Amino acid sequence: MSERTLDRIAVSVLERISQTLWGFPPRIMAPVVAQVGPMTALSWAVRNMPRYERTLRTLGPLRTHLACAVVSLYNGCRYCSYGHLYAVELIYLQRRGKLFPLDARTVEDWIGLKPAELRHRMVDVLQRADLHGEVLWIDLTLALASGTQRAVDVHEARVAHLVSMYNVLNQVGISSNIDPDQAHDPINKNLALKTRHGELRASAA
Numbered sequence: 439m440s441e442r443t444l445d446r447i448a449v450s451v452l453e454r455i456s457q458t459l460w461g462f463p464p465r466i467m468a469p470v471v472a473q474v475g476p477m478t479a480l481s482w483a484v485r486n487m488p489r490y491e492r493t494l495r496t497l498g499p500l501r502t503h504l505a506c507a508v509v510s511l512y513n514g515c516r517y518c519s520y521g522h523l524y525a526v527e528l529i530y531l532q533r534r535g536k537l538f539p540l541d542a543r544t545v546e547d548w549i550g551l552k553p554a555e556l557r558h559r560m561v562d563v564l565q566r567a568d569l570h571g572e573v574l575w576i577d578l579t580l581a582l583a584s585g586t587q588r589a590v591d592v593h594e595a596r597v598a599h600l601v602s603m604y605n606v607l608n609q610v611g612i613s614s615n616i617d618p619d620q621a622h623d624p625i626n627k628n629l630a631l632k633t634r635h636g637e638l639r640a641s642a643a
Contacts, residue, residue, distance in 0.1 A: 448476030461627035469614035493596045505579045515608035519545045520618035539566040
């Protein structure tokens with residue numbers, strides 16, 4: 439079997455998994471396979487995706503996506519930052535019935551911020567969203583991402599795994615300069631919610 443055929447099979451498998459989970463094939467899959475190779479990409483997914491799904495169930499989707507977004511912003515990846523912030527927006531709208539204070543479309547304005555400024559902006563957003571309890575998790579995520587803290591319990595280990603996982607995905611997203619696509623969460627399949635979100639964003643503009 440040729441290397442090109444193996445690449446196509448690996449991309450197809452990874453896109454099919456994401457299509458099932460999120461309702462669309464993410465743009466990052468082909469670049470991942472191109473950069474690390476088909477077998478490495480598939481084995482990486484097998485090692486990381488089940489643990490990621492357990493983290494979603496344990497920490498909850500809002501907290502998990504906030505952590506993934508913060509890691510991605512810290513690393514400078516607009517693709518992953520957008521995908522997870524958009525998921526946060528949809529989850530927040532579904533739970534609270536109103537817009538999240540941060541529009542994922544403005545993510546490019548946050549790329550390249552120094553950690554202190556990134557934290558300041560995220561804390562401001564969370565306070566305006568009445569999500570004060572998430573500030574501690576943002577601090578933990580930034581500390582783990584910067585290497586100034588190590589995980590000391592099972593929940594911190596979950597965030598540390600997200601940091602490690604997104605270091606890989608962010609590197610691909612940055613080097614391939616991938617344009618953002620959709621929300622990286624099953625809530626992305628809720629078309630009525632996405633339509634409502636779009637209408638609210640348009641009216642708020």
